[in-house]
Amino acid sequence: MSQSSAMAVGSALRSEVMCPHCWHRFAPHQILWVSVHPELRGDPRVGEDAQQRFLPSRFDVQCRALDVRGEPCTELACPNCHLTLPRSLLELKPLLVSILGAPGSGKSYYLATSVWRLRQTLSEYFRIQFADADPTANQVLIDYEEKLFLNPTPDQPVMLPKTEKDGQLYESVRFDDRVVWFPKPFLFTIRPQPEHPNAAYLKHLARVLCLYDNAGEHFLPGGETPNSPGTAHLSQSEGLLFLFDPTQHPRFREACQEKSQDPQMQEHGWAHRQDHVLSEAAKRIRARSNLPESQKLDKPLVVVVTKFDAWSSLTEWNRLELDQLIHRSSLGLGAIHLKKLDEVSHAVRSLLNEYAREVVVAAEALSKDVLYVPVSALGGAPEVLEQSGGQALGVRPKNIRPMWVEVPFFYLLYRCIPGLLPRVKGTDKKRSGRS
Numbered sequence: 381m382s383q384s385s386a387m388a389v390g391s392a393l394r395s396e397v398m399c400p401h402c403w404h405r406f407a408p409h410q411i412l413w414v415s416v417h418p419e420l421r422g423d424p425r426v427g428e429d430a431q432q433r434f435l436p437s438r439f440d441v442q443c444r445a446l447d448v449r450g451e452p453c454t455e456l457a458c459p460n461c462h463l464t465l466p467r468s469l470l471e472l473k474p475l476l477v478s479i480l481g482a483p484g485s486g487k488s489y490y491l492a493t494s495v496w497r498l499r500q501t502l503s504e505y506f507r508i509q510f511a512d513a514d515p516t517a518n519q520v521l522i523d524y525e526e527k528l529f530l531n532p533t534p535d536q537p538v539m540l541p542k543t544e545k546d547g548q549l550y551e552s553v554r555f556d557d558r559v560v561w562f563p564k565p566f567l568f569t570i571r572p573q574p575e576h577p578n579a580a581y582l583k584h585l586a587r588v589l590c591l592y593d594n595a596g597e598h599f600l601p602g603g604e605t606p607n608s609p610g611t612a613h614l615s616q617s618e619g620l621l622f623l624f625d626p627t628q629h630p631r632f633r634e635a636c637q638e639k640s641q642d643p644q645m646q647e648h649g650w651a652h653r654q655d656h657v658l659s660e661a662a663k664r665i666r667a668r669s670n671l672p673e674s675q676k677l678d679k680p681l682v683v684v685v686t687k688f689d690a691w692s693s694l695t696e697w698n699r700l701e702l703d704q705l706i707h708r709s710s711l712g713l714g715a716i717h718l719k720k721l722d723e724v725s726h727a728v729r730s731l732l733n734e735y736a737r738e739v740v741v742a743a744e745a746l747s748k749d750v751l752y753v754p755v756s757a758l759g760g761a762p763e764v765l766e767q768s769g770g771q772a773l774g775v776r777p778k779n780i781r782p783m784w785v786e787v788p789f790f791y792l793l794y795r796c797i798p799g800l801l802p803r804v805k806g807t808d809k810k811r812s813g814r815s
């Protein structure tokens with residue numbers, strides 16, 4: 381049996397597979413297998429301790445490739461970078477979403493809390509299953525979720541580490557005499573459940589969602605090099621989530637200082653010019669996709685305005701509840717109220733125009749479809765940890781109450797996969813307020 385016929389048994393293979401580690405595209409018959417026999421160690425790309433990768437010629441009756449020592453294998457790897465791939469990528473279309481933002485803008489907390497909430501709310505509201513495509517590969521994120529939401533000592537402050545450019549969220553691959561660091565993808569399968577109204581179209585609607593947690597430094601001008609192409613997913617992704625943090629903006633700080641107890645609001649001066657993160661992303665996407673300067677992207681860009689708890693005093697809202705945006709039928713099925721989402725977006729845009737107009741200008745120069753969404757990963761301010769000498773901020777798990785963290789993903793899923801998330805009928809009005 382050939383490699384493609386062996387893998388095709390019981391499943392429909394895609395004609396092209398994309399590696400979420402190095403973004404190389406290849407035909408399914410080129411995929412490598414990871415040997416199992418303990419003596420078959422040492423791979424030129426992923427290191428001496430890794431099992432050898434190989435192109436198989438023999439399979440057992442269960443269609444598992446046999447390594448040269450005759451051991452049946454199950455793990456697959458990319459023919460370019462040799463990093464492992466979940467089988468679901470052979471069958472389902474990928475959906476890459478890039479999360480970008482300056483250092484400290486809240487990306488890691490946002491990723492951990494939104495994934496935790498998506499596991500529950502996609503099924504609860506929309507009858508969509510959201511699951512780990514490969515729990516081992518998602519382990520760092522699963523650990524983050526457990527630290528924040530399943531902590532046995534919820535009274536003790538915890539913190540997520542700052543993402544380092546060559547830390548545990550990156551993987552190194554040797555190409556001849558070069559070592560390249562790729563960001564680790566987090567992979568999830570998204571599938572309509574049998575009770576979903578379009579469950580019959582599962583094949584068209586199911587996806588492997590690929591997310592990355594970059595270090596913010598990677599998005600700053602000069603932050604990317606050929607050996608550290610950490611943000612190359614920007615040009616491959618179908619949707620962009622730009623995290624804007626008002627607590628790092630002097631004018632927001634000034635406006636909120638009296639009204640917010642958040643230690644992040646008390647600092648002074650610029651931490652990072654956050655609009656530069658967007659203009660740098662635009663430059664990289666245009667360079668990789670050969671797009672002229674004047675052309676805006678078709679892909680949706682959500683400006684996720686983080687740490688809402690710290691700047692809510694500038695708005696008319698106290699808490700953000702999902703039921704304000706998602707309407708449920710008598711059967712409990714949810715639909716997005718796009719008009720209400722649009723009204724919120726319009727109000728946040730006005731606020732940004734007042735305090736950080738440069739961000740609105742940069743966002744709307746990049747994409748034709750910009751939505752502004754307030755979110756809070758924590759639902760309240762972090763506290764200064766005394767044992768860190770006042771340097772670090774922590775949060776007590778029992779106090780964490782995320783607000784609207786899943787809304788940017790709902791919108792991207794609505795836009796990128798027609799038929800997956802319904803909207804309230806008659807609310808698909810063209811969003812106003814864009815220049």
Ligand SMILES: Nc1nc2c(ncn2[C@@H]2O[C@H](COP(=O)(O)OP(=O)(O)OP(=O)(O)O)[C@@H](O)[C@H]2O)c(=O)[nH]1
Nearest residue numbers: 483484485486487488489543596687756757758762
């Ligand atoms: N008030 C408030 N603070 C938050 C919230 N989410 C995160 N923070 C704080 O923001 C700080 C930075 O958060 P991270 O998620 O580590 O930021 P990051 O964007 O991943 O930063 P890098 O890894 O350096 O790129 C932490 O000290 C958090 O306590 C939130 O919803 N509200």
Ligand SMILES: [Mg+2]
Nearest residue numbers: 487488542543
């Ligand atoms: Mg981080």
Ligand SMILES: [Zn+2]
Nearest residue numbers: 399402458461
């Ligand atoms: Zn690869």
